[in-house]
Amino acid sequence: MRPRSEEPRSKECLVASPELSVIIPVHNESANIAPLCGRLLPVLNRITARWEVIFVDDGSRDDTMDRIRSLSQGEPRIGAVSFSRNFGKEVAIAAGLDHARGDAVVIMDADLQHPPEMIETFVERWKEGYLMVYGQRTDRSDETRVKRGFAHLFYRLFARFGEIALPEGAGDFRLIDRKGVEVLRTLGEKARFSKGLYAWIGFRSIGVPFVVEERLHGTTKWSFRKLFRFAFDGIAAFSTVPLRVWTYIGFLISFLSIATAFYFLVRTLLFGTDLPGFPSLIVSVMFFSGIQLMSLGIVGEYVGRIFAEVKRRPLYVVQERLGGAAEVSASLV
Ligand code: UDP
Numbered sequence: 434m435r436p437r438s439e440e441p442r443s444k445e446c447l448v449a450s451p452e453l454s455v456i457i458p459v460h461n462e463s464a465n466i467a468p469l470c471g472r473l474l475p476v477l478n479r480i481t482a483r484w485e486v487i488f489v490d491d492g493s494r495d496d497t498m499d500r501i502r503s504l505s506q507g508e509p510r511i512g513a514v515s516f517s518r519n520f521g522k523e524v525a526i527a528a529g530l531d532h533a534r535g536d537a538v539v540i541m542d543a544d545l546q547h548p549p550e551m552i553e554t555f556v557e558r559w560k561e562g563y564l565m566v567y568g569q570r571t572d573r574s575d576e577t578r579v580k581r582g583f584a585h586l587f588y589r590l591f592a593r594f595g596e597i598a599l600p601e602g603a604g605d606f607r608l609i610d611r612k613g614v615e616v617l618r619t620l621g622e623k624a625r626f627s628k629g630l631y632a633w634i635g636f637r638s639i640g641v642p643f644v645v646e647e648r649l650h651g652t653t654k655w656s657f658r659k660l661f662r663f664a665f666d667g668i669a670a671f672s673t674v675p676l677r678v679w680t681y682i683g684f685l686i687s688f689l690s691i692a693t694a695f696y697f698l699v700r701t702l703l704f705g706t707d708l709p710g711f712p713s714l715i716v717s718v719m720f721f722s723g724i725q726l727m728s729l730g731i732v733g734e735y736v737g738r739i740f741a742e743v744k745r746r747p748l749y750v751v752q753e754r755l756g757g758a759a760e761v762s763a764s765l766v
């Protein structure tokens with residue numbers, strides 16, 4: 434670790450070239466900003482004086498941005514990027530990566546569920562040569578049974594069909610070396626599934642177990658619908674199995690229907706017809722319409738994604754930048 438008693442630096446110098454950037458996506462987290470900084474800043478000061486904190490205000494409708502602004506006035510190492518509306522946490526992380534200047538970048542939540550003290554361990558691992566250090570939650574007992582069940586199902590599906598291995602329990606709380614950040618920034622996907630992207634870029638990685646704490650103020654910003662959407666985005670972004678599996682199912686069903694036709698043919702030839710066949714007709718028509726609608730829906734999901742990508746809209750729209758984040762704005766749109 435860098436000795437803390439180095440030559441005294443001016444504030445301008447500290448702001449100019451941070452060693453460690455901390456990105457915090459915030460959406461209506463007004464009550465959490467001050468307690469978070471109260472715990473985070475001492476940790477950062479223990480690690481290095483050359484740190485910066487970048488809040489990404491994801492279209493908050495409360496006074497989150499005012500709180501950040503007043504903190505930023507007293508401490509220029511606290512900066513912010515504020516979106517013109519709510520773009521979602523994944524996009525907020527992407528914006529944070531665009532604006533962070535540190536040699537290492539830490540991503541964490543604002544609600545103190547990610548203990549700031551862990552960053553010291555992250556940095557130690559980073560100095561040992563790991564380019565990606567992720568927090569790995571050891572238990573999910575804070576979540577409801579249903580949510581846990583779905584999370585487990587999701588990881589199983591992903592492990593089975595996804596193109597990459599996703600370490601279970603690893604979330605967004607992590608440290609990424611500048612090298613990894615630059616690679617992540619080149620991935621301009623619109624339907625972002627960060628967990629998948631972190632794993633996709635590879636690099637020497639290590640997990641550090643941690644216990645997720647209770648949310649300090651407010652409630653979770655993820656509805657069940659949002660989580661489901663997110664899980665589907667994850668699978669669709671890293672697997673084409675849902676698209677391809679219909680070929681096999683279609684083939685199997687066609688084969689079965691030919692076999693059934695043969696069976697009926699032989700039976701009619703041998704024993705004559707004994708029932709008008711109306712029920713079986715209705716059943717098969719319904720069955721096939723169902724299959725067709727489902728497969729059309731799956732194709733639609735992917736076509737929708739292609740549409741979103743080809744529109745080439747920017748990932749986010751910035752309304753305001755504060756502190757260090759304002760300095761990098763020139764190089765960005
Ligand atoms: N968040 C965000 N945009 C959103 C939803 C959430 O920036 O649309 C932020 C939120 O302020 C928090 C982090 O993402 O800092 C994690 O959100 P939350 O605690 O609600 O998620 P959970 O911990 O329940 O997964």
Ligand code: MG
Binds near residue numbers: 546648653
């Ligand atoms: Mg939370």
